[in-house]
Amino acid sequence: MINKIRGLLTQWYxxxxxxxxxxxxxxxxRIWLSEIILQQTRVEQGTPYYLAFTxxxxxxxxxxxxxxxxxxxxxxxxxxxSRARNLHAAAKQIKNEFGGKFPTSYxxxxxxxxxxxxxxxxxxxxxxxxxxxxxxxxxxxxISRLFGIEEAVNNAQVQKQIQTLADELLDHAKPGMFxxxxxxxxxxxxxxxxxxxxxxxxxxxxxxxxxxLVAVVPFKEKKLKRRSRFFHFIVFExxxxxxxxxxxxxxxxxxxxxxxxxxTESDFELDSDMINQNLNAEIQVNKAVKVKKHVLSxxxxxxxxxxxxxxxxxVSNYKLVSINELHTFALPRLIxxxxxxxxxxx
DNA sequence: CATACGTGGAC
DNA sequence: TGTCCAAGTAT
Numbered sequence: 001m002i003n004k005i006r007g008l009l010t011q012w013y014x015x016x017x018x019x020x021x022x023x024x025x026x027x028x029x030r031i032w033l034s035e036i037i038l039q040q041t042r043v044e045q046g047t048p049y050y051l052a053f054t055x056x057x058x059x060x061x062x063x064x065x066x067x068x069x070x071x072x073x074x075x076x077x078x079x080x081x082s083r084a085r086n087l088h089a090a091a092k093q094i095k096n097e098f099g100g101k102f103p104t105s106y107x108x109x110x111x112x113x114x115x116x117x118x119x120x121x122x123x124x125x126x127x128x129x130x131x132x133x134x135x136x137x138x139x140x141x142x143i144s145r146l147f148g149i150e151e152a153v154n155n156a157q158v159q160k161q162i163q164t165l166a167d168e169l170l171d172h173a174k175p176g177m178f179x180x181x182x183x184x185x186x187x188x189x190x191x192x193x194x195x196x197x198x199x200x201x202x203x204x205x206x207x208x209x210x211x212x213l214v215a216v217v218p219f220k221e222k223k224l225k226r227r228s229r230f231f232h233f234i235v236f237e238x239x240x241x242x243x244x245x246x247x248x249x250x251x252x253x254x255x256x257x258x259x260x261x262x263x264t265e266s267d268f269e270l271d272s273d274m275i276n277q278n279l280n281a282e283i284q285v286n287k288a289v290k291v292k293k294h295v296l297s298x299x300x301x302x303x304x305x306x307x308x309x310x311x312x313x314x315v316s317n318y319k320l321v322s323i324n325e326l327h328t329f330a331l332p333r334l335i336x337x338x339x340x341x342x343x344x345x346x
Numbered sequence: 347c348a349t350a351c352g353t354g355g356a357c
Numbered sequence: 358t359g360t361c362c363a364a365g366t367a368t
Contacts (some may be wrong), residue, residue, distance in 0.1 A: 011351065038364040045354065045363090079352025082367075116366045136364050156347080183364055192351065192362065193357070252351070297362080 001205070005146070005170055006178070008201045013181035015189060018043070021050060024178070028102035028127040029060050034113075040080065043187075061100050064091035072256070072330040079096045081256065081330070088116025091276050099330050104128050107244050126176035133166035134179045137157075138186025143169075144218040145190060147205025152221035228300045231261040233335065234275060234308045236283065243318040244329060252299070257329040259305070260318055267302060275306065283310030294334050303334045 017023070022045065023204065033053055037046040052074050057063040063071075068088055089112045090112040094102060099293045103109050105128070110120035114333040117267035121132035140153050143165050170180035189196045196213060203209050208217045213298035236243050262278045272285050294301040311320075321329075326339070
């Protein structure tokens with residue numbers, strides 16, 4: 001039965017696999033880069049970033065020698081920015097600790113910054129043919145449906161059970177191919193919503209299908225409560241210049257640049273006096289714009305932008321920059337959204 | 347082990 | 358409009 005499933009999946013993959021820039025390259029650098037970019041990220045969203053990185057950095061050493069600013073700039077808009085910092089740190093690890101040569105075993109690969117069990121299994125199997133089964137969101141979905149696992153998949157015991165099943169299912173002769181087949185199948189056919197059971201080559205083996213539970217498997221326990229936050233960005237504009245500040249080490253968008261920010265607990269529009277008091281500056285609000293909320297898994301972020309004029313020379317902790325060079329900074333997506341429709345469109 | 351970390355697309 | 362969640366990792 002396991003053999004039959006393995007064969008059908010392999011056959012399906014050869015017929016249905018997408019052509020992707022990093023696929024079948026056999027190049028550990030490119031596979032690693034693609035895996036980092038694709039963490040919690042869809043192929044369509046990540047591909048342009050993959051192409052930009054490989055175009056700019058032909059080798060890991062070039063990546064290691066780049067500035068963090070340049071790497072963050074290339075990463076801008078992709079989210080989970082610690083991935084970019086870890087990517088840079090890992091490139092330096094490879095250059096300095098592995099002689100510039102990509103480590104070749106699971107145990108050494110997982111030492112790299114930003115590389116956990118999933119990514120180490122993916123790289124070692126795809127680039128080096130090591131028999132390590134990957135378990136990502138796709139694999140969890142395919143296996144839990146195939147074997148009819150009704151318990152919560154975020155339970156540690158159940159996760160261990162799924163890892164064991166993935167190990168048993170893995171084709172030890174072609175682990176890289178098989179891992180990609182599992183993920184591709186989960187991404188294209190055994191999808192979270194409206195899976196293509198009608199054309200599924202495994203449907204006769206699928207226990208969730210047999211029990212009419214495909215729609216509710218995999219089951220996840222509890223959902224996170226979301227916190228609402230209200231960000232008021234002060235957009236000072238005078239003679240082609242504006243102020244930016246850099247965010248701190250904690251919280252969202254760490255280290256990225258933004259317009260001077262006042263955060264409030266509830267949703268209301270600030271007036272000139274409140275802004276002057278907070279920024280210790282004399283400014284006047286010309287226009288306020290509310291931007292659609294930004295939804296995170298654990299937070300709802302709302303943005304208000306206040307276009308202001310006046311005197312801000314004495315404001316400390318802010319950097320006066322030319323509006324033309326604004327886009328050389330890594331800006332949170334919320335601000336990009338404002339810039340798309342507002343004044344700084346030169 | 348629970349929580350934080352971004353963004354965009356689908357329904 | 359709200360909710361889910363996607364090739365996860367670090368702390």
